[in-house]
Amino acid sequence: MPETEWERFAPHLTAVYLGLGDVIYESGTEQPHVYFPTDSIVSLLYVLEDGASAEIAIVGNEGLVGISLFMGGGTTPSRAVVQSAGHAFRMRAQFIRDEFVLAGRVQQLFLRYTQALLTQMGQTAVCNRHHSVDQQLCRWLLMSLDRLSSDELTMTQELIANMLGVRREGVTEAAGKLQRAGVIRYNRGRIKVLDRPRLESMACECYEVVRREFARLLPWQNSQASLRAKVVRKTTRSPLSDR
């Protein structure tokens, strides 16, 4: 993000802590803030009438939660849930809206991210249709890891099943295969990836398609992520505000 733009934005950011399972947006309700995860992950998931659910997108430090607030819709039919606890910055939606009135580079950034998100959703749809639970678990793990920039994540199989929209037992089996193959180590909600190249080769093409598209649309990601990380280090020492 350009230095000058950043200076205008930074003062309006507030650091908040997002706990596992926290609901950031409920389906159909308008929220006053837009969130920029730093070391947290937020899942956009849709909940069916019968309670079944499926994740339609993942948002980490590459993006933001609350597109509808500046896209003009105000709300979405989906719910945003914290998938991995951590920190985020938030900003009053009104500030973003004002930014949109004066079109500029920030807006361009947001729109590009939106397209990346669009790609992710579309690919999720394709993946749900054509690929096995095994492949989807690999894809999901990789996407989550990318957003944590780590080789470990905390997540019960039950939750993963909710995200993928499959049975918990299905995840157990798929994870068991990966474990026996020495690709991951699973232990009561703690997953450690031992052989990432192998994991990538076992995932379906969907992961790579989305990854490449994000890289293309958001090429500043690396510096951006490290920038956010720097700010985090400064702010998380101070008492964390409410969420």
Place this chain on the structure above:
Amino acid sequence: MPETEWERFAPHLTAVYLGLGDVIYESGTEQPHVYFPTDSIVSLLYVLEDGASAEIAIVGNEGLVGISLFMGGGTTPSRAVVQSAGHAFRMRAQFIRDEFVLAGRVQQLFLRYTQALLTQMGQTAVCNRHHSVDQQLCRWLLMSLDRLSSDELTMTQELIANMLGVRREGVTEAAGKLQRAGVIRYNRGRIKVLDRPRLESMACECYEVVRREFARLLPWQNSQASLRAKVVRKTTRSPLSDR
């Protein structure tokens, strides 16, 4: 669309004919035009490496094809194919980009549509995960009909199968059930809906969710559609330009 905006736009629109199966955008290639279907339907579909494919969104007279041209990405990993032959207006992408530089009401319209499209994609993902071919066929028929404002459409089961990402035989069976129930009549690529309320009741919730969201985000749709229809009537008499 506001009268004043429309006057600025109208001169830049060119009427074109879109033939069944025409590829408007190929995955990864940048196109010089944005398309506004009038009585045609365009499917956004993703083609897997093994050739299998699935539709991730439908675009008719409620929207436009070529979001990436103004979102900033330029290209998408998906392909746009004409699902139902008909007419459309097109506009040079550069004109749209210039519009985006001066933020305004037109931009707001586009962004709103984008959010609606986002919803459609997400819902497609959910539907692929949780609902039966029977239900999905109903949803698909309804969405297509809405975009044609007709009770009949021309589409072989083979093509529908491609769109839904299922086997042709699966569509045959599902359509057979609907036919025996007296909901539709199917005859060599010509589908006529006899009992729409029934069809709606047999579809999954996904149809209604997307419909409502489009209605909420694009409330001017009705007048907009009829406006386009009026222009179509004027222009289609004249020799149609190339596509």
Place this chain on the structure above:
DNA sequence: CCAACTCTGTACGCTGGCGTACGAACGCTC
């Protein structure tokens, strides 16, 4: 008018994932 082609219907075995049920292992609390 016949041939070739397209579209639709039906059948059959197979498998991935579902629903359900139960037990074992782990970790936290008192």
Place this chain on the structure above:
DNA sequence: GAGCGTTCGTACGCCAGCGTACAGAGTTGG
């Protein structure tokens, strides 16, 4: 260190949808 709740592993019957194959019905073209 005993008990309890959470998490994970496994097993079994079931079914939707897949892959494959083939046949009838309609359409088009020579």
